[in-house]
Amino acid sequence: MNTRRLASLGVAALTAAALLTGCSTSGGSADGNSVTWWVPNWDAPAAKELVADFTKANPEIKVKLVETTADTLANKVSVALNSGTTPDVITELASRTQQYIAKDQLTNLDKLYTDAMPKSDFLPGTLADVSTGDKAFAVPYRWDNLGLFYNKDLFEKAGITEPPTTLDELKADAEKLSTGDTTGIGWQLGNSDSTILRFFGLAASAPKDPATNVDGAAHLTESSSKAALDIIGASVRDGWASKSSLEADSTAVRQLFINGQIGMYLGGVYDLVELQKNKMNVGTALAPGFDGPSKTAANGWVYLVPKASKNVSAAEKLVSYLTTPEAMNKLTLTFPARTSAAQDDRFHTDLAAPFAAQLSDHSIPAPYDPSWGKLAPTLFAQIQAVAIGQSTSEEAAKTIQQAADAALKGK
Structure with a gap:
């Protein structure tokens, strides 16, 4: 079996997920040096490690993690965005992003796609879910199917x-x-x-x-x-x-x-x-x-920065860090959205190969x-x-x- 098919897709690290106790504050902070990130419970352990690394390199920014669950996330995000009381960064399902774009509730993140993170490095189809015209309102980090x-x-x-x-x-x-x-x-x-x-x-x-x-x-x-x-x-x-x-x-x-x-x-x-x-x-x-x-x-998970965020600049800085190939590998449980994020041999296994083949040859965007x-x-x-x-x-x-x-x- 040619397990190197995964290199072109970016299979994510298959790391065990444990629960992280979230911060009690769910909305964004008025403190200009504080960012609140809503993160799914399955990503929480790795997210805690990444935040520690991020704040070590950016000591002026404090990051508060609030844990979310799959069964309540859609309603939780919708209520927050509609009310204008939002966190600063949200991990959300890619296929729900367009409804937020239609309501003008998201920050345009197109400027984050630089030479260090070119759009060409993302898997085919991943940016369509989060874009209107040539403007991207989120950054994908995980992509998968069945x-x-x-x-x-x-x-x-x-x-x-x-x-x-x-x-x-x-x-x-x-x-x-x-x-x-x-x-x-x-x-x-x-x-x-x-x-x-x-x-x-x-x-x-x-x-x-x-x-x-x-x-x-x-x-x-x-x-x-x-x-x-x-x-x-x-x-x-x-x-x-x-x-x-x-x-x-x-x-x-x-x-x-x-x-x-x-x-x-x-x-x-x-x-x-x-x-x-x-x-x-x-x-x-x-x-x-x-x-x-x-x-x-095929569907995936993305980072959103609400328009109502009280600290857009710091939120964008966190998202830029979270979408580096190294951070994406550490956080993603399936396939990284960036092709450059799958270079390690541990991502190329026989058991994972059918999923990569499914994604590359037999998938349709959700x-x-x-x-x-x-x-x-x-x-x-x-x-x-x-x-x-x-x-x-x-x-x-x-x-x-x-x-x-x-x-x-x-x-």
Whole structure:
């Protein structure tokens, strides 16, 4: 296997994440020498080390860390930006950035892209999520998508010698694995973002009239939605995907896998840390599609500086430091957004290689147009409805298409 594919993508350090107790102050400080940074809990340990290095080199700037969580982040950021009471730096999902740009809530960070951090050093597609025209309003630091994890021991026990390469093979393998307390596959249907991104990847891979991403806006078709629903929703209904999927988020699905309760799942390369910590005999592969590898939605994490920041200059200085190749490697759990940030051999492993291949050859940018946010509740509800047998794939696809058309008309 050519693991050097990762060098062009920048696979991030797979370091274990522990929790960091956040500062009690959530907004930015009026102190001109103080910067408040909202950082996700999984980044907190490395962030603490980076802040120590930053303040050692910049003793005039104090950095306060406030820990955030994935399930509350979107609402927390929206409320802060709408109220004007904001921190100075926010780590946020790339695909949500455009809605803040549309409301003129972010500082233009284009001046940070210098010879030391040229735009050409960023992975293809990463800057589209955070830019309007030629102006960038955020700096990406992490980029990733999905690949297949499978339990080699359960595969051997079921007589399966290779990971599935198509969805027909996935279903056949899942049915073989579904015995006793084990079910073939698990989905993250308890989390809206995880659910709809997996749905979009499958819809974009549909053999007939596939979904597309046009300038950040998702264009769905009834046939592509039905094809995706037949996999994600119907698999739970028909028993070859775990019923626990209905309430599970990414962490819960990973734990089901560790416990041997599911034999496969689609997840991010960051899960390798926990799987290897638990001494799993795990294999990785490209995400199976209808006829060969599936497309998966690529998304990432970025640094924002709110327009309402009380110390924009110091915030920009911190962001410039955090997006150096060295800092990006230390903080990123998946793939660095900069190609220059992946030169160490420890980033080029056989288990990580399928995720790099997925990202480079079989990914589609996650929708980032605000119309996607309007469509998300309907998508999530209809996928759930199919999974619990309240709706057929055909009925749900029609409902989704009506909502998708309305969302695009309201752009």
